[in-house]
Amino acid sequence: MAPDGVAIEPTGGAAEGGRPAGAPVERRAAPRPEHPPPRLLRPPIAVYDHLARYWNRLITGRAVGFILAGAFVGALAIVELNRHGVFPEPLAGLVPLSHFAAVAVAFWMLLMVEVVALVFVLAQSVANSVGKQFELLSLILLREAFLEFGAFGEPITWRHAGDAIVVVVAEMVGAFLIFVLLGVYYRLQRHRPITTDEREQAGFVAAKKVIALTLFVAFVILAVTDLARYLGGRRTFELFEVYFTILIFSDVLIVLVSLAYTSGYQVIFRNSGFTAATVLIRLTLTAPALIGAGLGVGAALFAVALSAAYNSFGSDSRRTAAP
Numbered sequence: 001m002a003p004d005g006v007a008i009e010p011t012g013g014a015a016e017g018g019r020p021a022g023a024p025v026e027r028r029a030a031p032r033p034e035h036p037p038p039r040l041l042r043p044p045i046a047v048y049d050h051l052a053r054y055w056n057r058l059i060t061g062r063a064v065g066f067i068l069a070g071a072f073v074g075a076l077a078i079v080e081l082n083r084h085g086v087f088p089e090p091l092a093g094l095v096p097l098s099h100f101a102a103v104a105v106a107f108w109m110l111l112m113v114e115v116v117a118l119v120f121v122l123a124q125s126v127a128n129s130v131g132k133q134f135e136l137l138s139l140i141l142l143r144e145a146f147l148e149f150g151a152f153g154e155p156i157t158w159r160h161a162g163d164a165i166v167v168v169v170a171e172m173v174g175a176f177l178i179f180v181l182l183g184v185y186y187r188l189q190r191h192r193p194i195t196t197d198e199r200e201q202a203g204f205v206a207a208k209k210v211i212a213l214t215l216f217v218a219f220v221i222l223a224v225t226d227l228a229r230y231l232g233g234r235r236t237f238e239l240f241e242v243y244f245t246i247l248i249f250s251d252v253l254i255v256l257v258s259l260a261y262t263s264g265y266q267v268i269f270r271n272s273g274f275t276a277a278t279v280l281i282r283l284t285l286t287a288p289a290l291i292g293a294g295l296g297v298g299a300a301l302f303a304v305a306l307s308a309a310y311n312s313f314g315s316d317s318r319r320t321a322a323p
Contacts, residue, residue: 080099
């Protein structure tokens with residue numbers, strides 16, 4: 001008799017891997033999760049898992065790189081055609097005349113990719129999702145620097161740079177320092193579960209998946225709405241600024257949800273501190289360039305210091321399983 005979860009079927013094929021011809025082949029059933037989520041959460045979690053698997057296949061292949069490169073080259077070609085007066089009005093008014101607009105398009109698409117990656121990292125690790133937010137911030141600062149380059153005119157000369165070069169340098173230095181601090185931040189992460197009870201940990205992960213799926217849907221709605229406004233000639237909104245505002249509230253929600261699985265002060269303080277860092281990131285996006293770069297670096301320093309302190313004092317903060 002076969003054990004539970006294993007089906008036996010005969011085969012008449014040739015021997016494989018040392019198995020005699022005609023010997024039965026075990027066909028094991030797919031393993032079931034040890035701690036299935038609540039019935040109410042299963043549909044959104046199934047959608048999230050499907051999207052996550054598709055995204056992992058997409059991001060580990062070459063498609064994303066080719067799409068971004070193609071978009072950049074295509075944007076350059078469109079700008080060049082518009083500079084030669086190929087497009088009629090009102091289409092010509094929607095297409096920029098600066099080649100640096102193509103860089104902005106490529107960075108915008110790269111940021112879209114990073115936002116989606118942030119959504120799927122959230123369910124795996126709160127700390128890594130915060131790191132992804134700082135990755136986004138550093139790329140946004142670099143994008144703003146390239147936009148400033150575009151304002152210099154073509155060809156770029158020192159005479160056209162003027163005082164704007166100070167803004168460009170501030171944004172580039174800020175992005176670089178955040179990049180360096182992120183390396184330290186990721187090295188500090190220990191990724192300890194907030195509880196030693198496997199069932200409770202699975203429940204916390206399930207809740208994060210639902211929150212992450214909600215963030216994904218919200219971002220898609222925002223991106224489509226912003227694109228429709230642009231194509232309709234209406235005023236667009238700052239997509240990433242709005243999305244970081246949503247991230248603040250999602251971080252607060254994660255802090256509150258974590259209270260159901262841990263009462264450890266260190267865990268609660270760390271997650272709340274990460275939320276405060278997200279608020280600083282949001283302020284960075286709206287502050288003047290010099291102040292914004294300083295705020296971004298300060299937020300990254302705070303996240304690094306918070307992680308170091310948590311590693312030193314938070315090792316015994318997890319909830320243990322009931323005896």
